[in-house]
Amino acid sequence: xxxxxxxxxxxxxxxxxxxxxxxxxxxxxxxxxxxxxxxxxxxxxxxxxxxxxxxxxxxxxxxxxxxxxxxxxxxxxxxxxxxxxxxxxxxxxxxxxxxxxxxxxxxxxxxxxxxxxxxxxxxxxxxxxxxxxxxxxxxxxxxxxxxxxxxxxxxxxxxx
Amino acid sequence: xxxxxxxxxxxxxxxxxxxxxxxxxxxxxxxxxxxxxxxxxxxxxxxxxxxxxxxxxxxxxxxxxxxxxxxxxxxxxxxxxxxxxxxxxxxxxxxxxxxxxxxxxxxxxxxxxxxxxxxxxxxxxxxxxxxxxxxxxxxxxxxxxxxxxxxxxxxxxxxx
Amino acid sequence: xxxxxxxxxxxxxxxxxxxxxxxxxxxxxxxxxxxxxxxxxxxxxxxxxxxxxxxxxxxxxxxxxxxxxxxxxxxxxxxxxxxxxxxxxxxxxxxxxxxxxxxxxxxxxxxxxxxxxxxxxxxxxxxxxxxxxxxxxxxxxxxxxxxxxxxxxxxxxxxx
Numbered sequence: 153x154x155x156x157x158x159x160x161x162x163x164x165x166x167x168x169x170x171x172x173x174x175x176x177x178x179x180x181x182x183x184x185x186x187x188x189x190x191x192x193x194x195x196x197x198x199x200x201x202x203x204x205x206x207x208x209x210x211x212x213x214x215x216x217x218x219x220x221x222x223x224x225x226x227x228x229x230x231x232x233x234x235x236x237x238x239x240x241x242x243x244x245x246x247x248x249x250x251x252x253x254x255x256x257x258x259x260x261x262x263x264x265x266x267x268x269x270x271x272x273x274x275x276x277x278x279x280x281x282x283x284x285x286x287x288x289x290x291x292x293x294x295x296x297x298x299x300x301x302x303x304x305x306x307x308x309x310x311x312x
Numbered sequence: 313x314x315x316x317x318x319x320x321x322x323x324x325x326x327x328x329x330x331x332x333x334x335x336x337x338x339x340x341x342x343x344x345x346x347x348x349x350x351x352x353x354x355x356x357x358x359x360x361x362x363x364x365x366x367x368x369x370x371x372x373x374x375x376x377x378x379x380x381x382x383x384x385x386x387x388x389x390x391x392x393x394x395x396x397x398x399x400x401x402x403x404x405x406x407x408x409x410x411x412x413x414x415x416x417x418x419x420x421x422x423x424x425x426x427x428x429x430x431x432x433x434x435x436x437x438x439x440x441x442x443x444x445x446x447x448x449x450x451x452x453x454x455x456x457x458x459x460x461x462x463x464x465x466x467x468x469x470x471x472x
Numbered sequence: 473x474x475x476x477x478x479x480x481x482x483x484x485x486x487x488x489x490x491x492x493x494x495x496x497x498x499x500x501x502x503x504x505x506x507x508x509x510x511x512x513x514x515x516x517x518x519x520x521x522x523x524x525x526x527x528x529x530x531x532x533x534x535x536x537x538x539x540x541x542x543x544x545x546x547x548x549x550x551x552x553x554x555x556x557x558x559x560x561x562x563x564x565x566x567x568x569x570x571x572x573x574x575x576x577x578x579x580x581x582x583x584x585x586x587x588x589x590x591x592x593x594x595x596x597x598x599x600x601x602x603x604x605x606x607x608x609x610x611x612x613x614x615x616x617x618x619x620x621x622x623x624x625x626x627x628x629x630x631x632x
Contacts, residue, residue, distance in 0.1 A: 169550075183465055186464075249371070304508070310471040310630070332486065343620045
C-alpha cells in the first residue's frame with residue numbers, strides 16, 4: 153500500500169522580532185495544517201521564541217545580553233516602530249481586536265500540529281542559553297549540518 | 313504535444329523597506345523574464361508595496377500606524393541609513409544617476425510580465441488596509457494556506 | 473558509471489549585518505561540507521562581505537555611503553543591539569570565548585570548500601563598489617538573471 157510522500161517545509165528562524173515570528177509561525181502552522189512535514193531551526197535571536205522565561209547568561213556579556221534580550225516570546229518587539237515597547241503593546245492590541253492569536257498561542261498550535269522545533273547548538277553556546285531554559289517541546293539542539301540534511305529533502309525552504 | 317512545464321517562483325514579501333522591495337521586485341521581474349511563473353505573497357509591512365496612496369486605518373491605533381507607515385511604495389525607506397528620509401532621497405538619487413528604474417517602475421514591469429500579486433488577508437485586517445486602497449492588479453487577498461499551496465509546487469521559494 | 477548528482481544550495485545575501493552574515497556563511501560552509509554545490513549571490517549591503525578593505529565611491533553620495541558603510545567584513549555590526557559599535561565588540565568577544573570562528577575565517581572556510589561567490593552587478597554600480605576593491609575569490613559579477621538560473625536548478629534556496 154504505497155503511501156503518498158508528505159511535502160516538507162524547512163525554515164531557519166533567525167529573527168526574534170515579534171512580527172517576523174508571527175509570520176514564521178503562521179506559515180508553519182498553515183503548512184502543518186495542509187499536511188506538510190514542518191521543521192523549524194531556531195538560531196540567534198530566533199532562539200527567544202523557544203525560551204521558557206526571562207533568564208540571562210552567566211558571564212558579564214551574557215548578563216548584558218539578557219538585560220536587553222532576555223525575555224521570552226511574549227517580550228518580542230516588532231521589527232519596525234518598536235518605540236521602546238509601545239510597538240509591541242500596539243500590535244498586541246490591534247491583533248487582539250481582530251481576534252488574531254498571540255505568538256504563544258500560535259506556537260502552541262504549531263506544537264499540537266506536530267511541527268518540529270530544533271535549536272542551533274552553536275548559537276545557544278554563544279548566547280549562553282542552556283537547553284533547560286527552553287520549552288520542553290524543543291526536539292533537539294544540533295549543529296547546522298542537521299538543518300542542511302532536513303533542507304536537502306525539503307520542498308520549501310525559507311530563511312526568516 | 314507535451315508542453316514543458318514552467319519553473320515556478322513563490323516569494324513571501326514581508327518587508328516594506330525600499331532596498332528589500334527593490335531586491336524582491338528585481339528577482340521577480342528577472343524570473344518572469346526568464347519565463348518562470350512568479351507569485352508574490354505580500355504580508356505585514358510588505359503590503360505597502362501594493363497601496364494606491366497614503367491612507368490610514370479607522371481605529372486610533374490604525375491611524376497611528378498610518379501616520380508612521382501610511383505611504384505608498386514611493387515612501388518606503390531603506391532598511392539601513394534611513395536618517396528620517398535622507399536615506400530614501402540618497403538612494404533614489406544614486407539609482408537615478410545609474411539609470412536604475414524606480415520601485416514603481418519595477419512593480420509595473422512585474423505586472424506587465426504577468427507576476428501574480430497576492431495580499432495576506434489576515435495582515436490586511438490587522439493593519440486595517442482594505443482591498444479598495446490597493447492597486448487594481450492585486451489578484452486576490454487570501455489566507456496563508458493559499459500561499460502554502462503555491463509554495464509546495466514551486467521550484468524556488470524566498471522570504472524577503 | 474553514473475555519478476550521483478550533487479544537491480545544490482543557492483543563497484541571496486542581501487544583508488551586511490554581522491549576525492546574518494554569520495548565519496549565512498555557517499549554512500554555506502555546512503552545506504559545502506555536506507557535499508552540496510553552493511552559490512552565494514551578494515547584493516546591496518551583502519556586498520560588504522566581499523570587500524577587500526575600506527573604500528568609498530567617487531561621487532558625493534558614494535563617499536557619504538562609504539563613510540557609514542565603507543568597511544570590510546570585520547566592520548559589520550549585528551542587526552540588533554548595535555549601540556554604535558559596542559554590539560560588534562560584544563559579539564566578537566562572546567564568540568571568541570566560545571572558540572567560534574570569525575566572519576573572515578568562516579568566509580575563508582567557504583572559499584576552501586569551493587563555495588562560489590557572485591556579486592550583483594547592478595548593486596555594485598549603484599553603490600559604487602568596483603570589482604577591483606573586492607576579494608579575488610569573487611567568481612563573477614553578473615545580473616539577477618544569472619542568479620535565477622542557479623536558483624532554478626537548486627534544491628534549497630534562501631534569502632538572507
